[in-house]
Amino acid sequence: MAMTRVRPGRATMSLFKTRGRPHSPAAQGRRRDSAVIDWAAYIDGNRVCTETVDDAVRLIRDGRLTPNGDSAGFVWVGLHEPSATELSELAEVFGLHPLAVEDAIHAHQRPKLERYDDVNFFVLKTVGYVARDPDGAEVVETGEIMIFCGADFVVTVRHGAQGELGSVRERLEGDAARLALGPAAVLHAVADRVVDGYVSVAEAVMEDIDEVEEAVFSPERTDESRRIYRLKREVIQLKRAVGPLAGPLRSLTGRRFVPAEIKEYLRDVEDHLTRVREQVESYDELLNPILQAHMTQVTVADNKDMRKISAWGAIFMVPTAIAGIYGMNFDHMPETKWTYGYPMILTVIAAACWALHRGFRRNGWL
Known part of the structure; x- marks a missing residue:
């Protein structure tokens, strides 16, 4: 892979001397005194392990050019x-560059x-669908991966718990x-x-949307x-990660340092990104009518409840009104001295309540 410029050698003797390679992956995972997760020199696609990062750099830069002017290898440092x-x-x-370094530090x-x-x-946004809410509901958690890509090195800087790159390496x-094609690989x-990761999270979100729609x-x-x-919020979070990547990924396929073989694979990644972006945008459009339908159902249910309350209130108003009238204790009131006055009033109350109840049920209020 042709290089645009050969950078003069730098003194790296004193750098990273305290950061030797852990003896096991488990020990490596426990080391938090250093952000360096893994490193290696790659020559003709084959990994060459070294004790320190600066050893890997010297190994590549001491003989990195072939007679044709191509890079003989590169260093990959993961942080x-x-x-x-x-x-x-x-x-x-x-x-x-200091500006890029500042971006990589602050994310x-x-x-x-x-x-x-x-x-x-x-710069790429990573996403994951993890349980974070107190009720166990899953949320979209984002992180970032920054990649510095030069002629003979790749430095990957990861922020957040998502986007682990061990399996990629x-x-x-x-x-x-593929690895012999250089840093572009x-x-x-x-x-x-x-x-x-976008595809996996989008599928998980779609499953939750289907469950909500069914409910x-x-x-x-x-x-x-x-x-x-909550789902609308997670969809927005997903759109912020997926949408802006389309432009940079398209630009990457036009860069000179990317071999033609890698450009073909990048176009495939861009196609997958386009599909998942369209998918996520459709989720937002799908959630809006679901929300409207739900709010309509809530309104209809509330109206039904209010009609039932009103109907029962009207029914109970009849005995309340009659009892209130005859509870005024006037001396001269109709039927107060009549033997059958009390049964007659109860019959009138029962008949009026039954008639109201039947009418309300016929009209769908009860």
Whole structure:
């Protein structure tokens, strides 16, 4: 892969000396004194392990050019939530631009692709669907992956719990021919991993939308408004991650440092991204009528309740009114001295209540 410019060698003897490789993956996962998760030198697609990061850099830069001027290999350093000091050390070794380094430290960036001299800076949003709410409901959790891609190195900086790249590295190392294409192969593998995450989360969100839709239109009366609003919030969160990536990914396929073989794979990733973006946009359009239907059902149910309350209130008004009249205790009132006055009043009350009840049931109020 032709290089646009050869950077002069830098002194790396003192860098990362305290960060030797852990003896096991378990120990590596427990090391939080360093943000460096893994590193390796890759020559002709084959991994070459070294004790320290600077050993890997020296291995590549001491003989990185073939007679044809092509890179003989590259270094891949993976970091997770590095501090400013750790990333500054890497910036000195690889010549990373201060603005890009600042973005990688503080995160919270939109997906983008920028070029600083001969280093490309690629930002992707990662997503996951995890249980975070107290009621166990799943929410869309986002993270970020920043990639510094040069002629002989790749530095991946990950923020958040999503987008773990260990499996990406293992899969690439099992395909030496692909890895031999250089840092662009890593760019494609990471982008493919991120977009696959979009697809998985989109499918999980769709399952929840189907459940809500089924609950809304079921005969049982349930309150799904909170769940619908939560899903709308998660869909918006997903759209913010998926939508802005289309432009940078399209631009990546036009960059010179990307071999033709990798461009074909990138176009496939772009196609998957387009499909999942259209999917997510349809979710928002689908949730709106579901919410409207639910609110309509709630309104109809409330109206039914109010009609029932009003009907029973009218029925109970008859005995209340009659009892109120005859409870005034005047001396001269009709039927107060009549033997059958009391049974007659009860009969009138019962007949009036029955007639009202029958009329309300016939009209659908009860």
